[in-house]
Amino acid sequence: MSNKENASRREFIKQSSLGLGAGITGVSLPGLKREPVAGNKKLPREITVVGIDLVGWPDKTTDVRLKRMFQRMDEVAGLQPDVICLPELFDTMWVHEQKDISEIAEDEKVPGPVASRVGEYARKHSCYVVCPIVTKKDGRYYNSSLLIDRKGNIAGVYHKIHPTVSEITPNDALKGGGVIPGALNQPVIQTEFGKIGMQICYDANWTDGWDHLRKQGVELILFSSAFPGGRMLNYHALRNNCYIVSSTGQDARVIDMSGNNLDVSSEFVRYAWRTINLEKVNVTIWPTRDRLRDMFGKYGERLGVKVWGNTGVITIESRDPELKVAPVLKEFEIPAYAEFIARETDVQNRYRPG
Amino acid sequence: MDTKMNYNIKKTNRLPREVWAAAVSLKGLWPVDTIERRMKDLFGRMENVYAFEPDVIVIPETIQMSWVKETKSLDEIAEDGKTPGPITTMLAKVAKKQRCYITAPVITKSNGRYYNSSILLNREGKIDGVFHKVRPTATEILPNAYYKGGGVTPGTLRPPVFKTDFGTVGMQICADASWEDNWKSLKRDGAEMVLFPSQGPLSMLLSHHAWVNHYYIVAATGEDSRILDMTGDVIASDGEFARWVCAPLNLERAFIHIWPQTLKFKDIQKKYGRKISIKVYHLENWATIESLDPDVKVRDVLKEYDLPTYDEQLHQSTEVQNKYRLA
Numbered sequence: 001m002s003n004k005e006n007a008s009r010r011e012f013i014k015q016s017s018l019g020l021g022a023g024i025t026g027v028s029l030p031g032l033k034r035e036p037v038a039g040n041k042k043l044p045r046e047i048t049v050v051g052i053d054l055v056g057w058p059d060k061t062t063d064v065r066l067k068r069m070f071q072r073m074d075e076v077a078g079l080q081p082d083v084i085c086l087p088e089l090f091d092t093m094w095v096h097e098q099k100d101i102s103e104i105a106e107d108e109k110v111p112g113p114v115a116s117r118v119g120e121y122a123r124k125h126s127c128y129v130v131c132p133i134v135t136k137k138d139g140r141y142y143n144s145s146l147l148i149d150r151k152g153n154i155a156g157v158y159h160k161i162h163p164t165v166s167e168i169t170p171n172d173a174l175k176g177g178g179v180i181p182g183a184l185n186q187p188v189i190q191t192e193f194g195k196i197g198m199q200i201c202y203d204a205n206w207t208d209g210w211d212h213l214r215k216q217g218v219e220l221i222l223f224s225s226a227f228p229g230g231r232m233l234n235y236h237a238l239r240n241n242c243y244i245v246s247s248t249g250q251d252a253r254v255i256d257m258s259g260n261n262l263d264v265s266s267e268f269v270r271y272a273w274r275t276i277n278l279e280k281v282n283v284t285i286w287p288t289r290d291r292l293r294d295m296f297g298k299y300g301e302r303l304g305v306k307v308w309g310n311t312g313v314i315t316i317e318s319r320d321p322e323l324k325v326a327p328v329l330k331e332f333e334i335p336a337y338a339e340f341i342a343r344e345t346d347v348q349n350r351y352r353p354g
Numbered sequence: 355m356d357t358k359m360n361y362n363i364k365k366t367n368r369l370p371r372e373v374w375a376a377a378v379s380l381k382g383l384w385p386v387d388t389i390e391r392r393m394k395d396l397f398g399r400m401e402n403v404y405a406f407e408p409d410v411i412v413i414p415e416t417i418q419m420s421w422v423k424e425t426k427s428l429d430e431i432a433e434d435g436k437t438p439g440p441i442t443t444m445l446a447k448v449a450k451k452q453r454c455y456i457t458a459p460v461i462t463k464s465n466g467r468y469y470n471s472s473i474l475l476n477r478e479g480k481i482d483g484v485f486h487k488v489r490p491t492a493t494e495i496l497p498n499a500y501y502k503g504g505g506v507t508p509g510t511l512r513p514p515v516f517k518t519d520f521g522t523v524g525m526q527i528c529a530d531a532s533w534e535d536n537w538k539s540l541k542r543d544g545a546e547m548v549l550f551p552s553q554g555p556l557s558m559l560l561s562h563h564a565w566v567n568h569y570y571i572v573a574a575t576g577e578d579s580r581i582l583d584m585t586g587d588v589i590a591s592d593g594e595f596a597r598w599v600c601a602p603l604n605l606e607r608a609f610i611h612i613w614p615q616t617l618k619f620k621d622i623q624k625k626y627g628r629k630i631s632i633k634v635y636h637l638e639n640w641a642t643i644e645s646l647d648p649d650v651k652v653r654d655v656l657k658e659y660d661l662p663t664y665d666e667q668l669h670q671s672t673e674v675q676n677k678y679r680l681a
Binding site for chain 2: 140161162163164165166168169178180181182183184202205206227228229230231232234235238239250251259284286309310311312341343344345347348349351352353354
């Protein structure tokens with residue numbers, strides 16, 4: 001690296017540090033546009049999603065933590081996000097100031113202190129925010145994700161299905177108590193743009209929670225976590241044919257339904273973002289590949305088609321507000337991925353002896 | 355390469371459970387006009403791996419048919435799964451000469467039905483067993499849709515595993531990669547390595563099957579050849595300068611969750627030094643513990659430090675979760 005490059009890099013880090021400090025002391029960063037940006041038209045089912053990571057921990061107090069995270073949230077406000085995902089227990093995880101679980105737990109219907117602050121942000125920027133905190137319901141504690149809607153209200157809650165043993169065991173991971181594992185059959189949340197599901201951290205090691213969301217038609221899963229999940233999340237995205245936005249203690253990612261990363265946070269920006277299109281499906285390479293020429297011939301750029309050789313799928317999305325993907329698939333007799341597998345399985349079962 | 359070299363070199367300097375696995379791809383060798391040409395090309399490519407004294411060699415799916423212009427009916431090319439047919443006999447000679455296991459992916463016929471199969475040949479060139487593709491495509495199944503003169507029957511949903519002299523192996527073929535149950539069945543039955551003859555590479559799908567089931571996968575396809583770690587990592591992959599792979603795999607290795615086991619890693623390393631290799635997969639919170647000493651067994655180390663395997667830990671966690679979860 002040349003001295004000039006080296007100097008630039010150091011200057012960048014210095015400026016980044018100043019920016020972080022400014023955020024903590026409550027000084028707004030310049031250049032954030034919160035009014036709709038002219039020309040930023042989206043397709044009917046396009047949304048901008050953001051995952052914000054927690055890197056920079058530990059923090060001394062919850063106040064410091066919240067200031068740090070809200071500063072990151074302010075950084076991305078100009079993207080006009082539709083959904084922001086925050087990390088697991090984002091207000092208390094790896095915070096030196098340890099409070100009793102009864103002090104930090106918030107209600108699941110009436111926003112508590114942290115959910116209220118997140119709600120203010122959500123209302124101001126008209127976006128959904130996943131607010132992962134400890135909640136209390138019927139005298140029991142849960143490791144939860146509250147989905148805050150565009151008006152700042154609680155639209156839904158997810159209870160971590162698979163907490164670790166140390167989270168469940170009283171006074172082990174959590175001071176003053178333990179959490180209860182969430183129900184195995186939690187619902188997806190219907191928003192105006194599509195169906196959302198949530199998962200948390202250790203859940204990544206099981207498939208049941210993810211499967212249950214898929215069976216309900218989930219289109220986007222928001223994953224708040226302490227650990228990144230790595231290839232496990234790519235696997236869950238592919239096998240459930242849905243997008244995943246992750247927000248963890250070490251990284252944030254946007255993962256495509258094809259199982260490939262679309263964006264990953266880095267040391268330069270501690271968030272990942274993409275505008276994703278929910279009018280999009282996974283199909284199998286065969287027989288789709290043989291029909292691409294005709295599809296291109298008829299629809300041209302009105303369709304967005306990408307072949308993902310590494311996972312053996314093709315994604316087809318509509319780039320035209322007037323065009324839906326399902327009729328196109330029907331027109332060209334292309335089954336969606338799950339439909340194709342189901343059909344093949346039927347034939348196999350019919351011909352398999354016994 | 356000197357084809358007259360002595361391949362019966364005694365295997366030395368290997369750990370007790372070290373297995374050298376090889377795979378050759380068909381990339382650049384298709385289409386061809388005749389089966390004879392295909393086999394000649396294949397054997398030429400296989401010669402590249404003999405110097406490594408592989409324990410097992412995997413070759414691609416339906417080796418006598420895939421992208422061969424000379425089309426014959428299923429009845430003409432189907433081989434017996436018990437008595438070696440022409441292709442299996444050719445491969446068996448290599449297996450015997452090289453003292454290694456070889457997959458012979460051919461069409462077989464059994465009880466009047468055809469199967470897309472992989473025959474496992476042992477070091478004596480004898481048939482150790484046959485695997486039938488569990489998930490052939492519908493076009494393979496339906497008579498005369500893909501194959502001339504018939505269609506193949508799907509194999510059993512509980513595919514066999516085979517006890518070799520180096521460990522327990524299973525096999526899967528091509529489209530099997532798009533389903534999960536057949537792979538999980540192999541794991542339940544103790545497979546430590548899965549041999550994967552295929553037409554298509556299906557790279558990330560195979561990586562997922564490897565880490566989900568914690569076994570090695572050796573893949574030989576029409577496009578590439580690869581060896582995958584039990585973590586899904588690529589251990590070896592081919593390219594335009596070598597259309598084959600060969601690499602050592604240590605079966606004396608365990609897959610664990612990192613937390614809270616990582617707190618004991620320092621003590622383990624302090625006691626065992628280079629006799630034990632601990633590799634951490636930070637993003638996934640996994641680790642593998644591998645013995646690099648003939649006298650150290652991983653199972654004993656896990657027991658000594660009270661470390662559960664990944665599966666054991668998830669089982670224990672699930673039990674506690676179920677106990678505390680509200681009805």
